[in-house]
Amino acid sequence: MSHHEDQAALEEALNSFDPEERGSALEELASQVRSGKIAVPAPREEVNLHYHTFFSFNANNWSPSRIAWEGRKYGLEVAGVVDFDVLDGMEEFLSAGELLGSKTVAGMETRVFIKELEDKVMSSPNEPGIAYFMAAGCFKRPPAGSAAEHILKSMAETAHARNMALMARVNAYLDEVQLDYEPDVIPLTPSGNATERHLLAAYDRRARQIFGGDVHRVAAFWSDKLEIPQAEVGALIADTPKFHEKIRSKLMKFGGIGYVSPDSGSFPTIEDAIEMICSMCAFPMIAWLDGTNPGEEDTDAFLKLLREKGVIALNIIPDRNWNIKNPDEKALKTRKLREVVEAAGKFDMPISVGTEMNKAGLPFVDKFSAPELLPYVNDFVEGARIFYGHTLLARYADFGYFSEGSQAAFGGDAAARNKFYADVGRVPVPSAETRIRLAELAGRATPALVLSMLRA
Numbered sequence: 001m002s003h004h005e006d007q008a009a010l011e012e013a014l015n016s017f018d019p020e021e022r023g024s025a026l027e028e029l030a031s032q033v034r035s036g037k038i039a040v041p042a043p044r045e046e047v048n049l050h051y052h053t054f055f056s057f058n059a060n061n062w063s064p065s066r067i068a069w070e071g072r073k074y075g076l077e078v079a080g081v082v083d084f085d086v087l088d089g090m091e092e093f094l095s096a097g098e099l100l101g102s103k104t105v106a107g108m109e110t111r112v113f114i115k116e117l118e119d120k121v122m123s124s125p126n127e128p129g130i131a132y133f134m135a136a137g138c139f140k141r142p143p144a145g146s147a148a149e150h151i152l153k154s155m156a157e158t159a160h161a162r163n164m165a166l167m168a169r170v171n172a173y174l175d176e177v178q179l180d181y182e183p184d185v186i187p188l189t190p191s192g193n194a195t196e197r198h199l200l201a202a203y204d205r206r207a208r209q210i211f212g213g214d215v216h217r218v219a220a221f222w223s224d225k226l227e228i229p230q231a232e233v234g235a236l237i238a239d240t241p242k243f244h245e246k247i248r249s250k251l252m253k254f255g256g257i258g259y260v261s262p263d264s265g266s267f268p269t270i271e272d273a274i275e276m277i278c279s280m281c282a283f284p285m286i287a288w289l290d291g292t293n294p295g296e297e298d299t300d301a302f303l304k305l306l307r308e309k310g311v312i313a314l315n316i317i318p319d320r321n322w323n324i325k326n327p328d329e330k331a332l333k334t335r336k337l338r339e340v341v342e343a344a345g346k347f348d349m350p351i352s353v354g355t356e357m358n359k360a361g362l363p364f365v366d367k368f369s370a371p372e373l374l375p376y377v378n379d380f381v382e383g384a385r386i387f388y389g390h391t392l393l394a395r396y397a398d399f400g401y402f403s404e405g406s407q408a409a410f411g412g413d414a415a416a417r418n419k420f421y422a423d424v425g426r427v428p429v430p431s432a433e434t435r436i437r438l439a440e441l442a443g444r445a446t447p448a449l450v451l452s453m454l455r456a
Helices: 004-013 018-036 064-074 090-100 147-172 181-188 196-210 215-226 230-237 240-251 270-279 299-309 327-346 373-396 404-410 412-428 432-440 447-453
Strands: 044-051 076-084 102-113 130-136 283-287 315-316 352-353
Touching: 004 018, 004 090, 018 064, 018 090, 044 064, 044 130, 044 352, 064 076, 064 090, 076 090, 076 373, 090 102, 102 270, 102 373, 130 270, 130 315, 147 181, 147 196, 147 240, 147 270, 181 196, 196 215, 196 240, 215 230, 215 240, 230 240, 270 283, 270 299, 299 327, 315 327, 327 373, 352 373, 373 412, 373 432, 404 412, 412 447, 432 447
Parallel strands: 044 076, 076 102, 283 315, 315 352
Antiparallel strands: 102 130, 130 283
């Protein structure tokens, strides 16, 4: 086997559902980097903190270890994973970063109900009062037996119940193409945390099985169920992302056969989500869509409300806000992007950015060289450094962003606190020896001591 084939085989092993196989493959890849057998670039000022892993849905079926490896191979300064409703990839991703000498952070994504905006659409299209919401800088789970642990578990349980109900409605419409959740959907993700996108893949595969792989019969079936010409289906099937989005639109999203509008009890309240996230000493973070919907259009008022509730950070998917063909739409969304970045600065809210990779065709990292993004690159990179600086110090020195020591050092000065954690996140990844020395600072760490040690 050639060196290239050996590396490719190890990379493929990183996607195994067997954690021991993933761990062994990553150990070997890290060893080959240390020996010089595999060359990797120095980190560049590019970050992506919004990768979904196969613990929710990744279009490439990448594990946390695979994402950490791809980030190291590319030269990301900071990489971050975010899964829906679970923290199943957190420990693996943070450990993978240490093994590879990379800066890694972990988070989680869910949806919440915001009472004050119950009549306004925000980041969840056609769903007033519902917003995507996140935890950033996660490094531990809620205390066992706590109300926060119950909230976290209920998020996954509620998502499971939604999937089951959605599947039942879609099954009723699709006649002979039926899914059984346990054998058809659960095996598509290692910890059973299936999403709508797993259902899409399962329905696509099941239809092919039912019709024995006969492309004409498959196309005829979907032509009938999607109510589009058979020739159009044939072209769509050749483009899996577009095909799946067509199925999703017809069967699962707003106006679709299986869609049911959520109510105030369909998701946790923003207050419950913030309580749960704070119990983990992580950042409560709002996911901003594009500023054009009724809930987000008054940028300052939107962020002011959230800041008062205890939201600390802001998530943006930049590609949605500049990489747009229609010139009028692009002009509007790039203007709103500028507004929200400026407002985040005014409210001292660190910004997290990324590309999700939860459907095929999304880029591995944002195009930071794009003229539309250049004015904000420093904001995006500094935000990533803050989340990494917090994660590092929380894990090793009991001096994370929300620690008693940090509170004593900075009080209510959010700007000074952000600057310190960005400075920590800017230094190279500390060695194992330095991490041990950081741990010895626990209980007596100060900003000056920490930076002196890391810069030595």
